[in-house]
Structure formats: C-alpha cells, structure tokens
Amino acid sequence: MGVRIERIDLPGFGIRNDVITKSGCRVSVVSLRSGERDLAFFNADDPDSNAASISLSDDEAAAIAEVLGSSLTLSRLSVLGEKVEGLFFEEISLPGGSGFVGHPMGYMKARTLTSASIVAIARGSDVLPSPGPEVVFESGDVIVAVGTRKGLDALGKLINNGPS
C-alpha cells in the first residue's frame, strides 16, 4: 500500500495522473476531456519525456484495468493449478449480449453439463468468490472456472454459444 500518485492539470486537455513505482519508474495516465485516455511510460534516458505513449479506447482501458485487477486472484489460483495434475483453471469473459446476462448462474447448469466448476466471478474491480447458483450474471462479467481440459473447453463453448 501507500502508492504515490501525482495529479497534474493539463489546461485545455484534461488531467494527468502519475504513478511512481518503488523502483522509481513513472507510469502516466492522461485523461482527456474528450473521454479518450493515453497511457505513457517513463523514459530512462530523459526523465522528462515518455518513452511510449499509447492511446486506449474505453474497452481497452477497461480490459487492462480488469486484467490488472484480477491478476491477484489468478496468481493465487495458478499456484493451485500447478500443484494438482490434470486440473486447470481458466478465465472466460461473458460476451456482452450473452443470453446468460440477467439470469442466475444456476440457469447455465455449468457443472451438470461440463463438469467444470465456476469458482469466482470478476466483476469490474470486484471479485465474487465461490458464487452460489442464485448469483445473477451481469454484462462484462469474467468467469473464473476450474476443471479438466475437456471440461473447460466445453464450458467455454457453452458460455460463448449462450443458452440453447
């Protein structure tokens, strides 16, 4: 904890938030008033300029935030996966207009149909651990499942094809 964030005004453009890491690196998030945003990285050669600046769309920014946010949960799960032979975990995002959105998890019958288990749901910056069958899927959910290779493949197909 205790991460240093500097906020700098860019008049006419928007604001820039700098995150300074423990190693002294600077990662800048430039939020423009037009709603766009850039991600910029510190340049070791010339500390005032950035080595790379990347424009991100809304979806891309959300995806990066999600990956960073859920990587904590996943890194713990992956330890488990390595220990148990033949057991894998996978992260499957629910397609935006999926027929499962708005229905409880029980409706998917994931375990009955594929023998893979849903162990968590990543929703925005939250993670719902061991969700019960009554949990209702929302748009943008990422499903974290554990199972055999075959079972996970079947689950992936089920989630992508939607309810039959």
Place this chain on the structure above:
Amino acid sequence: MHETTQLLIEVGALLLVLSVLGRIASRFGFSAIPLYLLAGLAIGEGGFLPFDASEEFFEVGSQIGVILLLTMLGLEYSAEELVSNLKKSRISGILDGVFNALPGALFAILLGWEPTAVVALAGITWVSSSGVIAKVVRDLGRLGNRETPTILSILVMEDLAMAFYLPVLSALVIGAGLLQGAFTVAIAVAVVLLILYVALRHGRVLSRLLPDKNAEALLLGVVGLTMLVAGLAERVSVSAAVGAFLVGIAISGPVARQSAQLITPLRDLFAAVFFVFFGISTAPGDIVPVLLPAAALAVITIATKTLSGYLAAKRAGIATAGRWRTGLALTPRGEFSIVIAGLAVGAGVEPMLAPLAAAYVLMTIVAGPLLARIPDSKWFKARVRKASGTPPPLATAPA
C-alpha cells in the same frame, strides 16, 4: 445571374476547395491555417479569381469566426484553471511577454510605424498559436511529458493576457485622444475584471440559465449569448473578441463540455471563413516586398520564443532536453496574430501590417511544428547528452 445564386456558387466552390486543403494538411500532419490563408490570397482583389458577390458574406462570416474561436478558447479553460495558472506561472508569463512582444514593437519602431501599429505588431509576435501547439503536442505523443504542463500554462497566460491586450488595442485603433483613450482603456479593463469576477464567483448561475438537456436550445442559447455579449462589449470599446472569450470562461461544468461539443463544428466552419477573409482582404502583390522583413522578424521571434520557453521550463525544474522541447514547441504563431492584425487593419492602420502579418504567420506556422520535432532526432539527443556530460545509457531499451 441573381446575386444570391452567384453567392451560393462562390461560397460552395470555395468551401469544397477548403475541404480538400484541410485533408491535405491533415494527411501531412500540419495545420490547415496556412493553406486557408493562401486560398484567401488567391481570390478576391489582386488575386487570380475575383469573388464579388460573396465579399459581404465573408466579412460577416469572419467576424462570427473570431467570436467562435474565442468562445471555444474560453470554454476550454475553467476560471479556476486561469487563476491557478496566474499564481503558478506569472513570472514565466511575464518573461514570455517581454521576450516576444518587445522584438515586435522594436521592429515596428525601426520601420517607422505609428504607435498603434507598434502595439499591434508587438501582440502579433507575442502570442503563440494555442490551436497549432495543442495539436503538435498531441501528435508527437508528448501529453505524458513533464514539460507539457509548462507549455500549456504559458498558452493559458497568453490567452488571459489577450483579454487585457485586445481592449487596449481596440481603444488605440479607434484613435481616441490621449485622455479619452485612457478613459476607454480604463472602462475596458474594469469591464474585463468585472466579467472575470462574475465568471469566478457566479459562473454556475450563468451555466444554470442555459438548458443543458436540449442540444438545440443550448446551441442557440450559447451562440446567442456570445454574440450579444460580444456586441455589447464592442459597443463599450472592449472588442467583441474579448467579450466572447469571457462568456466562454463564465460557462462552466457539464454545460461547458456540452457547448464545446456543439460549437466545435460551427467554429471550424467560420474560423476557416475568417482565415480566408484575411487572405482576401490582403493583396498578394503587397506580400512580395515584405517577405524579407517578415523572414527577419520570424527568425528573431522564433529565437526569442525558444529562449523564453527554455527559461520557463528551467524554472519548472525540467532538464535540458525538455527545455528545448518547450521552447521549440511554442514557436508557431497563428489564429491570435491574425485576429490582432485583422483588428488593426480593419481600422486602416499601417497598410504594410496585413501583408507582413500574413507572411509572418505563414512562416512561423510552417516552421514551428517542424522545429518542434528537432528534439526527437538522434543527433539532437546526442548533442544534449554530450553537452550535459552524462554518459550514454548502457543498455538501450528496445524501442
């Protein structure tokens, strides 16, 4: 042919040409302003194509263009941003003013011009082009750079200074006597301060009066209010441009963001008309004799602008490479210089001023964005490293 029919044909054909020019400019990554000026020079009096029917349209359109340019400028800043900038970067702002307005003033004195033209040329060489520089900074991916806030705050300071400079210039242009002139300037400055105060303290009240839910009503409301205040400001010799700028500042919050979105396309249309009109009202034949003086002025003021930007970045604790980036990025002059020249020329001050301003802006607006790229080149980086005595980086990161 009927007058209106002729007007439609002329305006339509010209707008189509401007559209092609705009595409060419964006293809090569530079501002379209110089091409619009050249298009204006090519038509009208002394140009290749006489445009008679639409002259009046361009004149009115160009006034609306100035008003919208300044409203948008005001909308981009909040009053809080202006005040915090005033506190933070007033010294850099003053340095910028002294280093860049003085060369213009001295140059005009050297040419033996009258006082009004001296003040006008000082303004023309002083103000950088916010529009062009904002685009250059964005295009070069420098928004995340540490020197960028310094560049932007100098632009804000210049824009704020214009709110006081323009009324002074308009009072001079009217040609009032010394006592009456001082009186007019005092009124103008008082009005600017009053509007700034109202914008700061009661900006929300004004924004609440405007309908933010209905796009059509908001557009009409903002444009109507701006033109009304601009007209009233002109009536008390404050200059319409300043009135428009202040209305832009006074509107805040979500209403400001929405208005900016609605006005941008209108501004693009009328600003193009404004640049074309400035070209139309300048005879191309007059430009040739002022090419050398304009080039000399451009070289001098590009150097002084680079120096004042370098010093401002140094004050902000930026290292050598960043100081050069700041100085060179600030060199293009553009819309404001043309606004100032337009204001002075409209009142018949110094016939050489318009062609000189046109040539000067053309030169700096083309050279500036090219100069701004220099600090990204390999030899420049090597030179800076050598000069500052730091060894080259041991492991070069993959680009």
